[in-house]
Amino acid sequence: MLKSLLLTTTALALSLSLAVPAFADPTVIRLVSKDLLSTNPPDVAHIERIEAALKAQGTDLDIQIVDLPSSGYADALGVMLLSGDIPDLIYFQGGDTKMADQGILEDLNPWIEKSPNLKAALWPHNTERLKNYPYLLYVYPPRAPQPVIRKDWLDKLGIAPPQTVDEYEAFFKAIHDADLDGDGTPGNTFGVTTADNTNELDSIFNQAFGITGTWMKDAGGEWVSSRITDQEKAKITWYAKLAAEGLYDKEYVTSKFDVKEDKFYTGKAGVIFGSSAEVIDIYGGKMRQAHPETPIELALLPIPKGPGGQGLAATDVSKESRGFAIATTSQHKEEVAKLLDFMASPEGQMLDRMGFEGEEYTKSGDTYTVTDKMSTWYARFFAAANFVPPVEWKSAAAQESLKNITTWFKPDNAFVWPADYAADLDATENVYRAWVYKFISGEASMDQWDAFVAEWKAAGGDRLNEYARTKLNG
Amino acid sequence: MSSVDESATAIPSVSGNVPMPRRIVLGFRRWWPYYVMLAPGLIFFVVWHYFPIWQAKMAFEQVRIIPPNIWVGLKHFQTLFTSPVFYQVLANTLIISTLKILFVFPVPILVALLLNEIRGGRFRKFVQSAIYLPHFLSWVVIAGIFISILSPSDGAVNQITGFFGAKPIGYMTDGNASRWVLVFSEIWRSAGWDSLLYLAAIIGIDQQLYDAAEIDGANRWQKVLHVTIPGMVPTIATLFILNMGMFLSADLNQVINFINDVNRGQIDILDTYVYRIGLRTGEYSLATAAGLFKAVIGMVMILAAHFVSKRLTGKGVW
Numbered sequence: 001m002l003k004s005l006l007l008t009t010t011a012l013a014l015s016l017s018l019a020v021p022a023f024a025d026p027t028v029i030r031l032v033s034k035d036l037l038s039t040n041p042p043d044v045a046h047i048e049r050i051e052a053a054l055k056a057q058g059t060d061l062d063i064q065i066v067d068l069p070s071s072g073y074a075d076a077l078g079v080m081l082l083s084g085d086i087p088d089l090i091y092f093q094g095g096d097t098k099m100a101d102q103g104i105l106e107d108l109n110p111w112i113e114k115s116p117n118l119k120a121a122l123w124p125h126n127t128e129r130l131k132n133y134p135y136l137l138y139v140y141p142p143r144a145p146q147p148v149i150r151k152d153w154l155d156k157l158g159i160a161p162p163q164t165v166d167e168y169e170a171f172f173k174a175i176h177d178a179d180l181d182g183d184g185t186p187g188n189t190f191g192v193t194t195a196d197n198t199n200e201l202d203s204i205f206n207q208a209f210g211i212t213g214t215w216m217k218d219a220g221g222e223w224v225s226s227r228i229t230d231q232e233k234a235k236i237t238w239y240a241k242l243a244a245e246g247l248y249d250k251e252y253v254t255s256k257f258d259v260k261e262d263k264f265y266t267g268k269a270g271v272i273f274g275s276s277a278e279v280i281d282i283y284g285g286k287m288r289q290a291h292p293e294t295p296i297e298l299a300l301l302p303i304p305k306g307p308g309g310q311g312l313a314a315t316d317v318s319k320e321s322r323g324f325a326i327a328t329t330s331q332h333k334e335e336v337a338k339l340l341d342f343m344a345s346p347e348g349q350m351l352d353r354m355g356f357e358g359e360e361y362t363k364s365g366d367t368y369t370v371t372d373k374m375s376t377w378y379a380r381f382f383a384a385a386n387f388v389p390p391v392e393w394k395s396a397a398a399q400e401s402l403k404n405i406t407t408w409f410k411p412d413n414a415f416v417w418p419a420d421y422a423a424d425l426d427a428t429e430n431v432y433r434a435w436v437y438k439f440i441s442g443e444a445s446m447d448q449w450d451a452f453v454a455e456w457k458a459a460g461g462d463r464l465n466e467y468a469r470t471k472l473n474g
Numbered sequence: 475m476s477s478v479d480e481s482a483t484a485i486p487s488v489s490g491n492v493p494m495p496r497r498i499v500l501g502f503r504r505w506w507p508y509y510v511m512l513a514p515g516l517i518f519f520v521v522w523h524y525f526p527i528w529q530a531k532m533a534f535e536q537v538r539i540i541p542p543n544i545w546v547g548l549k550h551f552q553t554l555f556t557s558p559v560f561y562q563v564l565a566n567t568l569i570i571s572t573l574k575i576l577f578v579f580p581v582p583i584l585v586a587l588l589l590n591e592i593r594g595g596r597f598r599k600f601v602q603s604a605i606y607l608p609h610f611l612s613w614v615v616i617a618g619i620f621i622s623i624l625s626p627s628d629g630a631v632n633q634i635t636g637f638f639g640a641k642p643i644g645y646m647t648d649g650n651a652s653r654w655v656l657v658f659s660e661i662w663r664s665a666g667w668d669s670l671l672y673l674a675a676i677i678g679i680d681q682q683l684y685d686a687a688e689i690d691g692a693n694r695w696q697k698v699l700h701v702t703i704p705g706m707v708p709t710i711a712t713l714f715i716l717n718m719g720m721f722l723s724a725d726l727n728q729v730i731n732f733i734n735d736v737n738r739g740q741i742d743i744l745d746t747y748v749y750r751i752g753l754r755t756g757e758y759s760l761a762t763a764a765g766l767f768k769a770v771i772g773m774v775m776i777l778a779a780h781f782v783s784k785r786l787t788g789k790g791v792w
Contacts, residue, residue: 078756081539098756104539197735253734254621254646329540422751423557430559430742433735441647460558 025062026051027335030087032066032080033324034073036380042356046380049351050342059338088330089339093322096136097416105135106326106333112137115341117348121384128317128411138323139344139382142409144312145203145273146401147192147301148280150287153180153270154299161299165208165238165306172247172271181267191242193249193269195260197433198239198440200273201248203313207410209235210308214316214414215468223472224465227432228453231308233446236439243440250441265290271301277398278378284395285375300397303408312404314412324381343381352379353389361391415471424460431459533763550763559747567743570724573657579717581665583710586672587698605666613663617731620659621646646732649740656732656741660725671713672706679705711789718775722768744768 036043047063054061066087068076074094081090081099092099099105109130112118118139122130125142154161157178162171172191179186194200202211210231218224226232242248249255249269263269265287274280284298303310326336342348354361354368355377361370368391392399417425435452438444444452457465492500502509533550535543554560585605592598608616623630626642636642645651683701692700726745733741744764752761776791784790 075753078753078758082537082758084539086539094754095756099539102539251625251627253736254625256618259618259621419755419757420553422755422757423553423559426747426751427558430735430738434739437647437736441644 024060026055026060027332028062028064029089029330029332029336029339030064030066031089031091032068032077032087033089033091033380034068034093035070035378036065036091037067037070038065039067043380045356046351050339050348053347053351054339054342057342059335059342061335061339063339086327086329088327088332089336090325090327091323092136092325096325097319097419099325100133100135101419104328106328106330107134108137108326109134111326111333111337111340115337115344117341117345117384120386121344121349121382123385124409125315125317125411126320126385129320132317133319133416135325136320136323137325137340138320139384141276141383141385141402141405142315143275144315144401144405144408145200145275146280146303146312146404147204147271147273148283148298148397149175149271149301151297151299152294156180161301162304163302165205165304168304169238169242169247171301172242173245175270176245176247180270183267187246189267190249190263190269191247192271193255193260193263194252194273195255195257196252198252198436200275201239202235203273204303205235205238205306206313207309207311207408208304208306209238210306211235211313212309212410213314213412215472222465223469225428225456225461225468227428228456228461233449234307236436237446239436240440240442240446244442248440253437261286274398274401277394277402280398280401281375281395284397298395298397300400300404303404310408311410312408314410316414317411318414318416340381344384346387349382349384349387350390352381353383353387366390413472415468417467421460421464421467424463427459428456428461428464431456431461530762530766530769532759533766535759537759546759550760551767553760554763554767557751559742562739563742563744563747566741567722567724567745570653570656570729570741570743571721573653574660574724575717575721577657578660578664579714581661582668583672583706585665585669586676586706587702589669589673590676590702591694591698602666605669607666608663609667611663613727613731616659616663617728620655620732624655646734647736649737652732652737652741656724656728659732660728671709675706675709676702707787708789711783711787712791715776715779715783715791718779719772721775722771 031047036047038044043065047065051061051063066080066085068080074092077090077092078095078098081104086104090105096105112122112130118137121139123139123141126137126139130137153175157171157174157180159171159174162168175191176189177186178189181189192201206212211226211229214226215223216226216229216231218229239248243250249263252260255263260269260272261283264272264283272283274283280298280300284296287296287298303312324340326333326340330336343352355374357363359371360374360377361368363369368389370391370393374393394402431452435444435455438448439446439452532543534545534547536546536549537543589598589602592601624632624645626632626644626647631645632640632642643651645655679702683705684697687697687701722744724743724745726743726749729741729743729746730749733746748761748764751757752764780790780792
């Protein structure tokens, strides 16, 4: 009796020990990302189905979300990392160079080489940026602000969309002079407004004025910042002309994005810039909310030709300004790479881009239909360049803006600065911004351009130019 | 707290020949409920105010996420002091802080005096609630309100002045005007709330002093001048000295919401500068060096204000 009990116990113990690997704990991966919270049920459900999909492929992961506040995310992340708490997969929104300098971030290029889906999902600018700075991965189309106008206003104007810089000026004037908002007072609508600075205008007018990149060669063949070139002067002169004629809103400098949008929705400005396809559609949705009586669509305006050329402003490919990084301290880099590769795969993209079936979209046979909830869904990981969703829900304007980004992509020659130049960069940029406003507002005449250039150089610009020459001349 | 008998006869002396450690134990045994009540505050100060003093050594190190940190001596202070805009930023900070001490600090005192003179109970409560309210608004909202009402094209202020024939003024694009916007928005936000402490001080003034002044034939103004204000002096002196300690902290949250490309030259302060070139780029050691610099100046200001106040009014923080 005792013998048989011993045998049974031994057999049970042996079978259990053999069975242990089958019940092994999943590999724990800690993930910190902006707007990804364990207190947000859709985030948790999304992560759980990613885990399930990966498990079906033989990778058993327990992805643990590290909660950080969305507001002040970059600061909170820096403090967390500094305290020694380093998750396996980290989404940065700035502050990453300091971490890379200390060897905390993994070189992603070898991992991408081993990840076929990820490699195929990259946008052209991703590839360039990874060559220069291999620590961050942000698989999204580049952000390039592009101008939109209400389609009904465009129809009311009865003129073709502008194709050149001069036509843009005439177009803004037509908006300004016509009483498109119907308040009975012509002349109280700006042709165009921007938020904070002139960056949005620069996005489509830089190339038109011949500003081909951050660094350009001067008459003597020396590299100089484009901020102090004749092309820049010509562009600012034109902006100042627009502002003087009431076509460009001088109060851009005190307008945050919400104020800019409000001017657009309330008819105080005819044209604003959307920084991405998603943002253009958000503008469209908000415009319809503001005017529920009219089904308003937005129209994208063309990229203008000018004396210097045509195109979107050159894309900074020195590095990603945000994105995912793998920690060198991670014990599970293989698994993290598998997760990233899965998220770039068609299956992962379906989950990440389309949301949940029955929530963000419905499916009947092979036909997909998006629901209203799709407007609030966003990809938590990537928007792969090679993924074509089964149904297109973006507006025509948003789709066209994406095409423009591909058509007009041009890499910039900007580079990553050593930390020692931070104060010079800050000081020169402040000088540039202040003078640009003075020129545009009419507080300073364009005859004072040389005074601006001298002040810019004295604020550290000379040092920047010198360093740029050492970098660009090789 | 019923276990503590506070009557004089119930408290045996633990001094005399009793050795110090024994005295501490006896004292703790007798007063432990008070020590328990004190503990959260004590822990708060140790964690958030004393522990960081030790961590200020980061200002002299190159911080590494994976230790050890590298000792770099005064390198970060050198970076700070040789920065091309440091002295402009420091001057802005001093100007804005001085304006706030001169124009913001006295307002809650005046508000408390005025509130104290309101006799109608309901009206007084309404006024108090109304002026406390802005304290609960964030600077994002307040900046939005001020920028909107000060807009040169359709802001209320310029429309009113325009009615009288004045030309519109871009308050937010004129650096000097922007400094005053900081001062007035600070007054609007904090005057009501900050008056609470002074009101409490006024309430604590012995009623007999007012009665005596009444008998002496003092009118309301004379009572304010000779009873109320002298009764508030210790509170005013203490708060003034503590405010001096924050002299170089001209309020990051406020400035960051009002700053733009045009007024940056006039309202860019130490905190916003350090936030831009220190914290946002992960240069924590540089940010700590700036913080330490501010703290040392703050300490000097507190000590100076304390001794000046002691000499002039006999009151200080200790």
